[in-house]
Amino acid sequence: MNIQITDTCITLGEGVESFLLFEKPALPNYQNVTARPYISIYLGDGATIWSRLQVCTELLADFCHEDPYYGCYALLFRRLCPLLLSSSQPKNVVSYGPPADCGVYRVFQDFMTFLQEGSALTALSQSSYAFTALKESSCHAFLYCLDVFPSLPAVCDAISKVRPGGLVLLYTIKEPLPAGLNELCVHAEKDCFAHCTVYVFTIDESLSALALANGSENAILSRAEEVLKRANDLQNLVHAMLTGTPLPGDAYFIAVTILQQTEEILLSLYDYLEDDELPVNANALKECILNYYGGIRRQCELTSYREKLTQSSELFFAAVEREFQ
Amino acid sequence: MSNYKMCMIPAYPLENVQLLKDRVIFPYVCYRTFGESLRLVTKCTEDYPYLSYLEGVDLIPLPEDQPHMEAAVRYMSEHAEEIDLLFLFGARGEYMKLARTYKSLRPDGIIYLKLDTNIDWANAYPLHDSQFSIFLKDCDIISCEARRLQSFLYKKWQRPVEYIPNGVYYPLYPEAGSVCFEEKENMILTVGRLGTAQKNTLLLLYAYALAFLQLKEPWDLVMVGSVTPEFQSEYEEFCRRFPPLAPHIRLTGNITDKRTLHQYYKKAKIFALPSRGEGGSPNVFSEAAIFGCTVIATNVDAAPDMTDNGRVGRISLDTEDFDSFAKELAALCLNPDYLARNFHEMRSYMKEFFDYEHLAVRLQMLVQLQSLKRSHS
Numbered sequence: 001m002n003i004q005i006t007d008t009c010i011t012l013g014e015g016v017e018s019f020l021l022f023e024k025p026a027l028p029n030y031q032n033v034t035a036r037p038y039i040s041i042y043l044g045d046g047a048t049i050w051s052r053l054q055v056c057t058e059l060l061a062d063f064c065h066e067d068p069y070y071g072c073y074a075l076l077f078r079r080l081c082p083l084l085l086s087s088s089q090p091k092n093v094v095s096y097g098p099p100a101d102c103g104v105y106r107v108f109q110d111f112m113t114f115l116q117e118g119s120a121l122t123a124l125s126q127s128s129y130a131f132t133a134l135k136e137s138s139c140h141a142f143l144y145c146l147d148v149f150p151s152l153p154a155v156c157d158a159i160s161k162v163r164p165g166g167l168v169l170l171y172t173i174k175e176p177l178p179a180g181l182n183e184l185c186v187h188a189e190k191d192c193f194a195h196c197t198v199y200v201f202t203i204d205e206s207l208s209a210l211a212l213a214n215g216s217e218n219a220i221l222s223r224a225e226e227v228l229k230r231a232n233d234l235q236n237l238v239h240a241m242l243t244g245t246p247l248p249g250d251a252y253f254i255a256v257t258i259l260q261q262t263e264e265i266l267l268s269l270y271d272y273l274e275d276d277e278l279p280v281n282a283n284a285l286k287e288c289i290l291n292y293y294g295g296i297r298r299q300c301e302l303t304s305y306r307e308k309l310t311q312s313s314e315l316f317f318a319a320v321e322r323e324f325q
Numbered sequence: 326m327s328n329y330k331m332c333m334i335p336a337y338p339l340e341n342v343q344l345l346k347d348r349v350i351f352p353y354v355c356y357r358t359f360g361e362s363l364r365l366v367t368k369c370t371e372d373y374p375y376l377s378y379l380e381g382v383d384l385i386p387l388p389e390d391q392p393h394m395e396a397a398v399r400y401m402s403e404h405a406e407e408i409d410l411l412f413l414f415g416a417r418g419e420y421m422k423l424a425r426t427y428k429s430l431r432p433d434g435i436i437y438l439k440l441d442t443n444i445d446w447a448n449a450y451p452l453h454d455s456q457f458s459i460f461l462k463d464c465d466i467i468s469c470e471a472r473r474l475q476s477f478l479y480k481k482w483q484r485p486v487e488y489i490p491n492g493v494y495y496p497l498y499p500e501a502g503s504v505c506f507e508e509k510e511n512m513i514l515t516v517g518r519l520g521t522a523q524k525n526t527l528l529l530l531y532a533y534a535l536a537f538l539q540l541k542e543p544w545d546l547v548m549v550g551s552v553t554p555e556f557q558s559e560y561e562e563f564c565r566r567f568p569p570l571a572p573h574i575r576l577t578g579n580i581t582d583k584r585t586l587h588q589y590y591k592k593a594k595i596f597a598l599p600s601r602g603e604g605g606s607p608n609v610f611s612e613a614a615i616f617g618c619t620v621i622a623t624n625v626d627a628a629p630d631m632t633d634n635g636r637v638g639r640i641s642l643d644t645e646d647f648d649s650f651a652k653e654l655a656a657l658c659l660n661p662d663y664l665a666r667n668f669h670e671m672r673s674y675m676k677e678f679f680d681y682e683h684l685a686v687r688l689q690m691l692v693q694l695q696s697l698k699r700s701h702s
Contacts, residue, residue, distance in 0.1 A: 253694075256690060256694060260694060267484065270483050280475060280476045283475070283479070283485060283488070284472075287487070287687070290690055291677075291678070291683070291687065294686040294687055297686055298686065300683075304677050305677065
């Protein structure tokens, strides 16, 4: 893949295929309200946006031509540019994905500062906590590499950090889209070239509402509710086991199934748990139920199994309550 | 499915002695509990007289002209259809291709991986290796042998890891049924490779000396197992320095005859495990425990499990602390009531929580749940 720069246009090419990134306007227009001129007409001194674009895309090629995301960066630049030109306010752009020393940051930051002193490009670390430091609706654009963290709640969190009219640019070099993201991406425009794809979301009310509903906070809350519901069901079942209430034959099977589901939900919430022993506590309770069931099936004396089941269930239910209520 | 066609494939060719250890015994008990058949697939490097203890098991010899695992993968590609439940032993790189082959041919089949791990191994798993991660995903049920390790692995892997201890198959120990506390003597027993760094035997020797001074009646220390030359010298030096103790300490050497070894378990009131590290609970612990020995152990990974958190045994927290081990040891020797009571408590505890027949029922339900999950997906 390569970038070709001429006096009138900048294109991304591979083999015989090409993709137009930027075209030099013949006449000034209303799309640029920054202090810099887009093109030079009669005041010949000083750099123009067009000449800086040429320099920056050349730098991008120098820094990133061996990077598999090279094409994505070029497509991102194309989408970012109109946003940067559209107002004379300093811009706040956030990027999640490339390593901190990636050359793309230098290129984008250089261009942003050229247009407006005080514009900032912030590279987030590759951690699920990275987004929590950002205020809602605080960014003009969010560049998000899907291949680093292909998660619907995380993408929705990213969307919620962007102000109305701003952009979320999801990019990937993988096919197909991860499960769960298809529905969201129908709301996006799509740029494709070779193995590179960029999904472009312009933030509006409906998209913000969708993001809020599917963001990690809601996902965590709904999973926490699932844990509580299962814990409640289990509490009744375990109580019945311990008090000798007659139970249907598959009661133990059901209890263990519920606990396995609970374990899985807790593990999916693992990064957010205050008590990181909770999943293993769920497993310990499952083990006690299996022991109790084994004792019944093998017609053993049940006192020890009952004691362990009592202790383990008390520990687990108390821990769930501490964590979620 | 109620009766599973089972298969156990070791990462390396099986040795005869391994036929009666956890890697084979647990699959065997599972077969007796919920299996239709069990095949052991291995390259044969020796005779297998212990196979006579494993009624109904098919030993499938792999071709001798191929490396063990290469032949095992080939076997799997030809016989996966005949295997519903595959037992693997140890999270070893050697298994990666085998597990993948099985799963690609039998996506509905179940792989049970018994980790046989300790904290050193658990720290060294190459989780950054994508092939290894795929291998772990291929394993439907994974178990480890100590609760402390289970908790550690949950945090490391963020996936369910069951706790299934190294247990006991009671039919292999008919004498354990007839043991009584009154026949026991004031004997402290240890069994293992004496003098190796792992077994930390010197701690026991000197802790015994410290405890001896506090005892109201003499107790003997019997040490069973092969002896390193270094430990032999240490022992001789010890006897020269403490002549009154020398008659009370015996090194028996290695005992291969199980009946002779069981006689020691029958006589001992206390079993000492001074190890610096053990993966799960060692086999010698289970053996001693079913003969009603009270266990004193250093704080190895499985110590809380072996003693039910100190209820049916004692834990000395620091593996290098002679005084602490001596204190716990003396406290036990001076408490005959506890030892007599604990004789029954320990045996009940073992029967309830370490009996492989009981553990197999647990695994059966986990396997059935997995099968159900597989059929739904």
